[in-house]
Amino acid sequence: MSFPVLFGVLALLTIFGYYLGRSRALKTAGGQVRNLHSLPNYYGYYIGLWCAAPGFLLLVGWMALENTIMDSMLIANLPDSMSSLPAAELSLLLNDVKNLANGDIVSREVIDLDLKDAAAFYGQLLTTSKMLLTAILVAVTCGGILVARGRIAPDLRARNSVEKAAMAIMIICSTIAVLTTLGIILSLLFESLRFFQMVHPLDFVFGLEWSPQTALRKDQVGATGLFGAVPLLAGTMLISLIAMCVAAPVGLMAAIYMSEYAPTKVRGTVKPLLEILAGIPTVVYGFFAALTVAPFFRGLGLDFGLTISSESALAAGIVMGIMIIPFVSSLSDDVMSAVPQSLREGSYGLGATKSETIKQVILPAALPGIVGSILLGVSRAIGETMIVVMAAGLAANLTANPFEAVTTVTVQIVTLLVGDQEFDSAKTLAAFALGLILFCVTLVLNIIALTIVNKYREQYD
Amino acid sequence: MTDAAPIMNGPANGSLATRNSNDAVSRGLKRRYAAERRFKAYGILAIAFAMGMLGLLFTTIVSKAIPAFTQTMINLEITLYPQDIDPAGTRERQTLSSANYRKVIRQAFYDLFPDVTSRRDRRELFDMISPGAVYEIRDMVMANPNLIGERVVVQMPMSDDIDQLNKGQIRKDSPETERRVKDKQIAWFERLENRGLVETVFNTTFFTAGDSREPELAGIFGAAMGSLFTMLVTLLVSFPLAVASAIYLEEFAPVNKWTQTIEVNINNLAAVPSIVFGLLGLAVFINFFGMPRSAPVVGGLVLALMTLPTIIIAARSALKSVPPSIREAAYGLGASPLQVITHHVLPLAMPGILTGTIIGMAQALGETAPLLMIGMVAFIVDVPHGALDPATVLPVQIYLWADSPERAFVERTSAAICVLLAFLVIMNVGAVFLRKRFERKW
């Protein structure tokens, strides 16, 4: 039985447990709800939980570990000639075995007997695994129901137990976010450490050349590839800078206009329209940049006798800036609206004009919040992927010329990991090292920005 | 009430009593008002720029997308000779499926152009028809084997280049070397047109097919189903997790170091670049747990982790907006904390939570980068039937097509974007509607 079916079975058993609990409780109480400690529902939930919790854990655990365990069993069962293959070929082989077992298309031309044996073994393994799982599931859930049923008595504090369990579930859920962060940090660190065993960290951080292609032969020149991240970091900074040159002034002025000048009606229309900009998928911006903006600048360059690459940092940066406008404007708008009205009145009362009030009173008062919003914008620019993947280049040029093609950290992560990959090569692991840099930089920016913004909020609360 | 004597006192009289800087103030006014107007104009300019770019983006994409919704077809009369298809006359599925339908079409085409004889010309002639035409006839014959031996008129798609020519995307007057259609092919096409065999129809393939290398056979249905399965997984995972953690953090959590850590962590997680989640998915779900690559279930899990903070933050603010008086009233009647939440607070907060969820799902629907990391970028022709089948999603399909060199893919990319944006608009309108419908003033 497949996992969705098993989940369905679990759900049915749980519902059965619920009704069993209810009726059992009423029976023990002689049909009088008054005699029960808790409402009959809670006895239903009680049995339901005893059934669902272990069953759910079992299914999820099985699902997570099944593949790994079966793979190792399969490898152990392969003839030596196969199991001693290098990791990359072995994984290809396993894939074929699985495909063969499922009756799918297989990548190799000749299907030898060993492979067929392995496939048969795998198919058998698969059936055994599912049957075993079904058996254990039924045993565990029914066991749970029986145990819980035995405990039901009028004075069982079912509500308290159920609430305690609910609380525990909620606490577990709330830790998922922390676990995610932990997972990100650990996986990035772990893979990066493996990368740094192949490439020295200093070469990575300060190296001026990036050409990660690995050689075909071991003795070839540049067999290890060059992993100097400086051109990528410089490219990221160049594009982010261009983006912020668009997003910061436009976003800020738009926020000023909306919070200080715009009549309520205009504000009511313009604000959602601006937010549409934030809701457009980045892949759409990427397409727009590559299809419309980049050729436009190229043509413009030709008119002025400049060579502007069709993958120029300029086009990617400007489109990214457009994407970031609403992030800057909506947060800046919020912080400016939070500046107390009394400060505005104080300034108007002295005969200041609106723009004088804005420039000399409101902006200085809202400055921390505005800085925070711009920092968040920068963090978004650095982490943005699709626009640069589609509109910026792959060539790791170390240049500050916005008309040339540059590449960024995110572009390289995508290039290194998309397509066929051997998992242990420096090339693949380099992506995680780049990811680590990206994560650290954006994390620091976010923490600074959020701290500033929160401090600012407290000031006017 | 007033002593009206000095009503008529002149300005000079009144101003004598003051020693102020009227003069200086007056002198500066003109300059100050100019600055005021300038500043306001900058604001309007900024908004106009943003709106203009939004408008430009939409018009570019919509105008590029429109041609994709039609397809140039040819109504070709073919003869299904039994000796070509089923010489033995067994009508076995295997035979019918692997028969040489290419020959059938080719023959019909050569009959139309008896003057084309050279091998090269014949190949170019045949290139005008989509390779997909073969499958069209095969499916037709397999559905109704009685057609064998008949003469039938079949409508089949023409190749993407001819399609582009017909729609005017490839200009006939441009030099032959700069276009993908030969002069000869143009002439043949005009002959077909003159005989009334060419027809432009609504492009149903685009909405019903999976991906293909041939633009005229490519559709978004596969990607849309992939998106659907991915979103289902995302919703099923993130919604309960987010609501449970929001309730705990907002209603029960004691204020201490640990809960503060969780809070800071959630806020930061919301701003982590999406590609990092992709790396997490690759390292943990695929490499560590050995889950299948390219499967919506993995994509859904990654996107669920990504949208989790968004939904938690929205759910918390929705819970916060339920006034304490409701809770106090319920507690006053002896309800347990969990009963207060499930009976009173949660139903009142639900519209807000759902709004946040829709917005989070809309974000996830448009997300591309993390899915590239977990292999959802593969070229997949089949329409997925479940969350474990290899699949791609709409934004990734857009990315793949945007990368394709064929001109016809540009319009299909734009059309796919329109479809994606339509879904996003529907979701956001739903969110706005929900907010308006259940908006409560406490």
Added chain:
Amino acid sequence: MTPDMNQSIPQDTAGDSPVTQSQADAVKLKARNVKVFYGEKQALFDVNLDIKANEVTSLIGPSGCGKSTFLRSLNRMNDTIDICRVEGEISLDGQDIYDKNIDVVHLRARVGMVFQKPNPFPKSIFDNVAYGPRIHGLTNSNSELEGIVQTALEKAGLWNEVKDRLDQPGTGLSGGQQQRLCIARAVAVSPEVILMDEPCSALDPIATAKIEELIDELRENFTIVIVTHSMQQAARVSQRTAFFHLGYLVEEDDTEKMFTNPTDERTQGYITGRFG
């Protein structure tokens, strides 16, 4: 755009020339049939009031009676509220301040305002006081500006307390000091009239006493209109008092007379504490 009625008056920021009796009698601000509306709701009904130069006029009355609304219409602060509409005539030195040709920025430079809650800008003490002179371009040099700031702070009785820390933020001062800073800020522009909207309501008694003392001193150079909740305060600081009730100006007279022998029953009722 602005009346050039003051062309003959030389720019002079330090005000120390004596005030003659005739000038003191002059009517500075004159309100005729003033009606104020917030959207559909009328907040003031036909108010007629003369405010004499170099006197302190206090506006009293129960909450919501329209006294603050009236005060804010004297320098058109109500303009900042979209739905607010003023009818009737208010003139400053005979010039209608709601006239199309009157510039509101210029008007507010002549009619300054101090608010209920001290609202120093998040800037240094010096910059707070220098703000008005700077935006209005009243000085050409730094030393001149420093002179203005010092004079203004001295007039507000704050100089000795802050002279050593002019570069520290104004928000760091105590409530009473902040309010005097706001008064200094208003004084620095050398307005003709200073409007005060319950300037002491957020302050403790000692700070209040200081501000009241200050108001009395400022009377010499400025015309002052003060809204207050406290009848004692009105009695202490003002020469004339106007009593507002439900949007109507019920009575106005010399303060002494108002508090000893009011004409209107409602005034009497309010003053003796029967409502309010």
